[in-house]
Amino acid sequence: MMKRIRQFFHAVFAEVSAEDRAFLKQNLSMEQQALFFGMSVPDQCHALRTAHTAIALAENAAAKVDLPLLTRCALLHDVGRRDGEFGVFWKCFAVLFAALSPSQAKDYGDDDGSDSVLHRKMCVYYHHADIGADMLLREGFAAEAEIVRRHHKAPAEDDPPELRILRMADEMN
Ligand SMILES: [Fe+2]
Ligand SMILES: [Fe+2]
Numbered sequence: 001m002m003k004r005i006r007q008f009f010h011a012v013f014a015e016v017s018a019e020d021r022a023f024l025k026q027n028l029s030m031e032q033q034a035l036f037f038g039m040s041v042p043d044q045c046h047a048l049r050t051a052h053t054a055i056a057l058a059e060n061a062a063a064k065v066d067l068p069l070l071t072r073c074a075l076l077h078d079v080g081r082r083d084g085e086f087g088v089f090w091k092c093f094a095v096l097f098a099a100l101s102p103s104q105a106k107d108y109g110d111d112d113g114s115d116s117v118l119h120r121k122m123c124v125y126y127h128h129a130d131i132g133a134d135m136l137l138r139e140g141f142a143a144e145a146e147i148v149r150r151h152h153k154a155p156a157e158d159d160p161p162e163l164r165i166l167r168m169a170d171e172m173n
Pocket of ligand 2: 077
């Protein structure tokens with residue numbers, strides 16, 4: 001609950017600084033920056049915090065980590081939640097709906113062809129990993145797409161270290 005409250009305040013006061021922009025320029029290509037800035041500002045700030053946490057976690061990782069790849073994946077992991085499609089209100093609503101009535105929320109999230117607003121929002125909530133991975137794949141970023149697609153999937157034996165660290169960093173932010 002405390003994490004959700006913290007996330008809410010982060011979302012309300014979100015702002016991307018000049019320092020953040022320099023960090024993005026260092027780590028993302030122009031095409032990747034365009035995808036990044038396609039997210040809402042609160043999601044951009046969440047991705048930046050996730051990237052900094054991931055970099056810190058990688059320093060103590062036992063396995064060898066591809067740090068530039070991890071940083072790009074952390075910055076791009078939620079690009080499937082595009083601005084205007086999933087703002088602060090709908091994010092809060094989806095989190096509450098999924099917590100209070102998980103099976104009903106999942107039914108709304110399933111891609112059954114319904115065109116209601118609630119269906120579309122819950123579809124983005126549950127499927128943004130696949131949506132974002134497909135966007136990255138269309139731009140030719142296959143390695144990033146592979147990790148982004150799996151960031152909400154249950155941990156598996158063959159998870160690369162970058163995916164494991166991304167999941168932890170995402171959970172902390
Ligand atoms: Fe996500
Ligand atoms: Fe995330």
